[in-house]
Amino acid sequence: MADSEEQLKSELILGELKKRQRTKEVVDVEEERVKVVIFMCGVNLYAFYGRDVREILPSCAISWVPSLPEYLPGLINVRGDIESVINLRHFLGEEKDDHCKCLIAMAVRGDFHSGILIDSIEDVVDIPLSTILPPLATLNGAARDLVIGEIEYGGETISLLDIGKLAALIAL
Amino acid sequence: MSGEDDIRLELLFFSVGGVHFAVDSGQVAGIATYDGEQADDLFWFHEEMGYDGNSVSYHSPNIVTIRTGGVSSYRVIIDSMEDIAEFSQNDIRLFPPLLEVFSLRRGMWGVLPRHGRMVLLVDFKRLIREIRPDIN
Numbered sequence: 001m002a003d004s005e006e007q008l009k010s011e012l013i014l015g016e017l018k019k020r021q022r023t024k025e026v027v028d029v030e031e032e033r034v035k036v037v038i039f040m041c042g043v044n045l046y047a048f049y050g051r052d053v054r055e056i057l058p059s060c061a062i063s064w065v066p067s068l069p070e071y072l073p074g075l076i077n078v079r080g081d082i083e084s085v086i087n088l089r090h091f092l093g094e095e096k097d098d099h100c101k102c103l104i105a106m107a108v109r110g111d112f113h114s115g116i117l118i119d120s121i122e123d124v125v126d127i128p129l130s131t132i133l134p135p136l137a138t139l140n141g142a143a144r145d146l147v148i149g150e151i152e153y154g155g156e157t158i159s160l161l162d163i164g165k166l167a168a169l170i171a172l
Numbered sequence: 173m174s175g176e177d178d179i180r181l182e183l184l185f186f187s188v189g190g191v192h193f194a195v196d197s198g199q200v201a202g203i204a205t206y207d208g209e210q211a212d213d214l215f216w217f218h219e220e221m222g223y224d225g226n227s228v229s230y231h232s233p234n235i236v237t238i239r240t241g242g243v244s245s246y247r248v249i250i251d252s253m254e255d256i257a258e259f260s261q262n263d264i265r266l267f268p269p270l271l272e273v274f275s276l277r278r279g280m281w282g283v284l285p286r287h288g289r290m291v292l293l294v295d296f297k298r299l300i301r302e303i304r305p306d307i308n
Contacts, residue, residue, distance in 0.1 A: 063290040064191060065271060067222035067278045072271060075283065075290050082283050082290070084268035114270055170270060 032129040036160065038122040038153055039105065042094025045122055045158045047151060048105065052163040054113075056121055057104040071170070076104065076115055085115040091169065092143045112167040127151060132160060145169055178260050183284070185255040185291065188217045189228035192291045194284060197256065199238055199296050206233035206249050213245045213307075220248060220299060221278050238296040244307040246300055259284065264293065277302050 035050030062074040062085050071090035076083050085104060089096060097119075104115040132149040136157070146169065148162035183194040214235065218228040232252035240246050264282040267275045275281070275292075279299030284291040300307050 065275060065280065065292060066191065066218075066224075067280075068271060068274050072274070075268070075271070077285055077290065080285070082265040082268060082285070084270040086270070111269075114268065 033126045034129055034132075035124060035126050036151065037105070037124050038158060039103075040119040040122055041088050041092060041117075042097070042119070044092070044094065045153065045156060046092070047153070047158050047160045048107070048163060049160070050124060052107050052109050054106040054108045057106060057115065059102055060104065073117070078106065078115075083113065083115050085117060086166070086170065087117050088166075089117070091146055091166065107163045107166075109163040109167060112163065116166075123153070125153070135159070178262065180258055180260055181264075182256065182258045183291075183293070184253055185257070186234075186250045186253050188221075188230070188251050189223060192286075192289050193250075193294050194291050195236075195294050195296060200236055201239045202237040203253060204235045204237075206230075206235050209235075211247070214247045214249065217248050217250045220303065221280075221294075238300070240297070240300065240307055242307065246296070246304065246307050248296070 036047040037050050037053050038045055038047045040046075057076070057078065060076055062076055064074045065072075068074065071087050073085050073087050076085055083106070087096075088094075102117040102119060103121065105118050107114055107116050132151055134149060135144070135147040136150055143159055143161075146161045146165045147159045148165065149160040150157050151160055152158075182197040184197050184200060185192065185194045187193065216228075230249065230251045233249050234252055236248050236250055238246045238248065264284055266272070267280065267283060276298070279295045279297075279302060280292045281295050281298065282293040284293060
């Protein structure tokens with residue numbers, strides 16, 4: 001029989017488990033998380049990084065301007081600031097629809113700022129950065145230019161769109 | 173900005189196809205009622221501005237004669253003038269950068285929020301330079 005000073009096997013295991021748990025907690029705390037805004041556009045869900053979306057505006061009158069390309073439906077007045085609006089469906093290959101029912105996500109990234117037409121907001125969630133996967137190789141051509149990664153949401157795979165890529169695409 | 177630096181503009185307001193525009197009165201040499209005349213120097217505003225396939229109806233068409241500074245004349249058919257008013261340059265907003273590259277090609281250089289509407293400011297001299305350089 002081992003003497004009382006000898007460490008119990010159970011204590012050894014318990015100590016090891018607690019050590020592991022502490023390590024896991026540290027990992028959990030340190031893992032970088034990002035906020036994403038999940039929204040509907042056409043018949044699909046997409047997401048933007050939350051840091052790129054300043055606010056969501058209810059549907060408002062878009063003033064049409066002659067000679068603009070199809071993906072720029074016009075101007076909006078946001079508390080005295082005149083902002084452009086981008087029709088995201090054009091770039092995602094989604095079917096065209098009536099702008100009146102849409103919401104407008106005000107996107108800001110560096111010098112780029114514009115309203116972006118979306119159909120509805122589904123959710124705003126914090127996700128670990130590590131859960132953002134590279135874009136699917138099978139992604140269709142229209143959306144591929146905007147997608148920066150894929151995330152899981154409600155059992156679905158959702159394309160995470162990059163405002164910077166959208167800005168670059170429009171600037172071309 | 174001091175009051176002395178403030179540039180003031182007298183603007184003539186009109187609308188075509190439900191879109192509101194204004195032009196600096198200094199560019200306008202005259203206004204006359206349109207009576208169905210056709211001429212080489214006479215253009216429909218919606219065609220000049222690239223309304224594309226959108227059908228546009230004019231309720232009370234008028235001809236605006238623009239000062240070109242050259243020998244050729246340039247006249248545009250618009251819908252009736254709605255108002256004349258003076259504004260400060262501080263009342264005028266820039267087009268958002270994404271749109272400006274397109275708007276300037278059609279002479280639209282600024283936006284004036286007025287009575288809950290967005291009034292697009294048209295510089296006809298810029299428009300002529302962009303789309304009818306032979307007139308300039």
